[in-house]
Amino acid sequence: MGKPKVAIHSITGCAGCQLTIYFIEDVLLDLLSKIDLVAAPMIQEKNSKGPYDVTFLEGSVSSQEDLLRVKELREKSKVLVALGTCSSYGNIQSTLSYHKNQKDIPKGIYKTTSHLKSVESSSVDKHVKVDYYIPGCPPDKTEIATFIKDLLLGKTPKAYSKPVCFICNLKENICLLDVGKECLGPVVNGACGALCPSNNHACTGCRGPLDDLNYAAHKEIAKSKGVSGELFKQRIIKYAPKKFEELVKKL
Ligand code: SF4
Ligand code: SF4
Ligand code: SF4
Incomplete structure (x- = not known):
């Protein structure tokens, strides 16, 4: 070929x-x-x-x-x-x-x-x-x-499916949620290698929400860290509104 x-x-x-x-x-x-x-x-x-x-x-x-x-x-x-x-x-x-x-x-x-x-x-x-x-x-x-x-190589490319937190934890970064930063790492696809939290910036979700996003659970976690529900929603829909809507409908 x-x-x-x-x-x-x-x-x-x-x-x-x-x-x-x-x-x-x-x-x-x-x-x-x-x-x-x-x-x-x-x-x-x-x-x-x-x-x-x-x-x-x-x-x-x-x-x-x-x-x-x-x-x-x-x-x-x-x-x-x-x-x-x-x-x-x-x-x-x-x-x-x-x-x-x-x-x-x-x-x-x-x-x-x-x-x-x-x-x-x-x-x-x-x-x-x-x-x-x-x-x-x-x-x-x-x-x-x-x-x-x-x-x-004729392989079917595989989509990455783990959250930003997965790599962030492997890198032993300090968790930004614990120091009051609104990090979306738990709900965002992490093929970037946790680029932002590894540089002390909160993940803003540029890769879009995870396919198995548990919106309700993570909204509660964010709330417990002082992030309002409305702000959490605004952040999570920012880059991928249609995908977010599809995932939330499944809840
Ligand atoms: S800093 Fe963000 S990505 Fe890293 S563990 Fe905490 S919530 Fe997850
Ligand atoms: S904002 Fe984008 S590049 Fe930065 S950690 Fe989140 S998904 Fe990765
Ligand atoms: S704004 Fe659009 S075109 Fe520009 S880097 Fe982001 S995804 Fe790519």
């Missing part, structure tokens, strides 16, 4: 996820000898319009243009990977739908809004089938590298 044709594309996002791939210096050169990077508009001038074997797609669907683009990329890609929290869960821009003055937000930013072709911001899988998810804002570079290696 020849080298897989890989594309890295972006819709509405900040480009941080793509940059994470380009900054995996230690493995990128090795990977480039094993894949055919046929489209990466951020770093190269000539880009194939497809078809692709694997497409990494960064960003949320936030405009009519994004909507057409995700449908086109889905048709052209054998494997479509949602790269980052915007693409996987919608991220903060989709949480704006909770804002009571949501429709007025653009008016506070732009002089005129008639040029905007916005749609309610959402994850990519609201519109097309996604084969794999690599959440994180931005995602962890080791996880991306492992994902690509697994695909090259």
